[in-house]
Amino acid sequence: MRAVIFDLDGTLVDSVYAHVLAWQRVLHEAGLTVPAWRVHRLIGMSGGLLTRAAAHETGREISDEDAERLQKRHSAVYTELMPVRQPLPGAVALLRHLRDSRIAHGIATSGKREDARPSLQGLEVPSDTVVVDRSDVQRAKPEPDLFLECQRRLDVPPEECYVVGDAVWDLLAARRAGMLSIGLLSGGYGEDELARAGAYRVYRDPAELLGSIYQLGLRS
Amino acid sequence: MRAVIFDLDGTLVDSVYAHVLAWQRVLHEAGLTVPAWRVHRLIGMSGGLLTRAAAHETGREISDEDAERLQKRHSAVYTELMPVRQPLPGAVALLRHLRDSRIAHGIATSGKREDARPSLQGLEVPSDTVVVDRSDVQRAKPEPDLFLECQRRLDVPPEECYVVGDAVWDLLAARRAGMLSIGLLSGGYGEDELARAGAYRVYRDPAELLGSIYQLGLRS
Numbered sequence: 001m002r003a004v005i006f007d008l009d010g011t012l013v014d015s016v017y018a019h020v021l022a023w024q025r026v027l028h029e030a031g032l033t034v035p036a037w038r039v040h041r042l043i044g045m046s047g048g049l050l051t052r053a054a055a056h057e058t059g060r061e062i063s064d065e066d067a068e069r070l071q072k073r074h075s076a077v078y079t080e081l082m083p084v085r086q087p088l089p090g091a092v093a094l095l096r097h098l099r100d101s102r103i104a105h106g107i108a109t110s111g112k113r114e115d116a117r118p119s120l121q122g123l124e125v126p127s128d129t130v131v132v133d134r135s136d137v138q139r140a141k142p143e144p145d146l147f148l149e150c151q152r153r154l155d156v157p158p159e160e161c162y163v164v165g166d167a168v169w170d171l172l173a174a175r176r177a178g179m180l181s182i183g184l185l186s187g188g189y190g191e192d193e194l195a196r197a198g199a200y201r202v203y204r205d206p207a208e209l210l211g212s213i214y215q216l217g218l219r220s
Numbered sequence: 221m222r223a224v225i226f227d228l229d230g231t232l233v234d235s236v237y238a239h240v241l242a243w244q245r246v247l248h249e250a251g252l253t254v255p256a257w258r259v260h261r262l263i264g265m266s267g268g269l270l271t272r273a274a275a276h277e278t279g280r281e282i283s284d285e286d287a288e289r290l291q292k293r294h295s296a297v298y299t300e301l302m303p304v305r306q307p308l309p310g311a312v313a314l315l316r317h318l319r320d321s322r323i324a325h326g327i328a329t330s331g332k333r334e335d336a337r338p339s340l341q342g343l344e345v346p347s348d349t350v351v352v353d354r355s356d357v358q359r360a361k362p363e364p365d366l367f368l369e370c371q372r373r374l375d376v377p378p379e380e381c382y383v384v385g386d387a388v389w390d391l392l393a394a395r396r397a398g399m400l401s402i403g404l405l406s407g408g409y410g411e412d413e414l415a416r417a418g419a420y421r422v423y424r425d426p427a428e429l430l431g432s433i434y435q436l437g438l439r440s
Binding site: 016 | 236237238240244248252255256257260272301306307308338394405406407409410411412425429
């Protein structure tokens with residue numbers, strides 16, 4: 001295998017729970033009361049899909065304008081709840097290891113670039129790192145577009161790529177992109193949820209993945 | 221079966237994710253940086269045990285005074301993050317059904333009474349409902365004391381009690397109390413985590429439990 005494509009929130013950065021509370025609060029303000037654990041299971045989709053899924057769960061419809069407004073509000077509440085982005089254990093070291101070993105890798109996030117920027121700074125990645133975000137593709141996860149765009153930029157065929165993610169949406173998108181996937185528990189899903197969604201291996205967090213990296217047969 | 225004993229946070233009230241963020245922030249302020257998904261898996265223990273477990277995960281020790289101080293600070297941050305306690309779907313109706321059917325039931329929480337009070341108000345339970353909290357026992361979950369004290373007050377033998385909870389600590393404490401247990405996904409654990417910890421059945425939330433209550437063979 002020749003490349004690794006990472007999800008960002010919950011996979012490299014400890015941000016899922018703040019996203020959950022921020023989305024829950026914003027949805028509640030808009031009259032959509034969704035229990036936190038249900039919001040948790042929607043994180044990793046694009047903000048547009050998430051708002052529509054939340055509306056669907058409450059038996060309502062929302063307009064494109066409302067969906068856009070809720071996403072802006074979410075971004076503000078999220079930043080208020082989590083002013084500092086904490087890399088997950090091992091994330092900085094894992095990315096450094098891949099750079100030092102000259103193994104192709106990139107980051108593909110359903111989030112928007114302005115939300116991702118502080119997380120990327122915390123991860124200490126150089127500015128030439130391949131990063132694909134919501135604005136680079138027409139459709140975010142669980143569509144495969146983000147991973148396919150990342151793979152194109154890395155110039156590695158899909159069947160030579162691993163996707164590393166914490167949400168079933170990453171694993172579903174990976175499968176649709178023709179890539180193997182690895183699940184991390186660091187986004188708060190249970191192990192069986194990730195395994196059933198198609199994860200080839202499940203590790204605790206980036207630190208355990210780094211410690212087990214010989215299991216992946218990566219080459220530069 | 222003649223009685224049902226409920227956990228509170230994550231089982232009847234949608235409060236787990238706010239507890240996670242509040243604990244994470246308070247622990248981080250004290251120099252204990254614990255990823256949110258690890259804090260999530262500690263919720264449901266008493267605050268004292270949780271602070272010690274978090275310290276253990278970061279390879280440190282904390283004094284009894286520090287543990288007490290962190291619990292006070294958690295209570296303040298939690299209230300700030302979640303000023304209104306939202307009952308989980310079906311929780312109010314489930315408790316009303318048990319009252320109307322004259323089926324013995326109570327609530328047993330690892331939390332302190334002052335933290336539980338707003339949640340109990342949101343659940344619309346009458347003041348004579350049996351509620352056991354942290355201050356009523358020497359040792360909180362995963363010790364069986366809370367459930368045993370609740371069962372004593374309900375005057376129903378342990379083997380005639382179901383425990384309903386969202387965390388593995390509830391299921392572990394139930395097993396040690398000699399009670400059957402039912403898991404709810406509404407606290408954000410995965411289904412297999414609850415089943416492996418001994419849950420006899422796993423439902424989504426109180427609403428699904430109410431809809432399936434004939435499966436439990438309850439009698440008044």
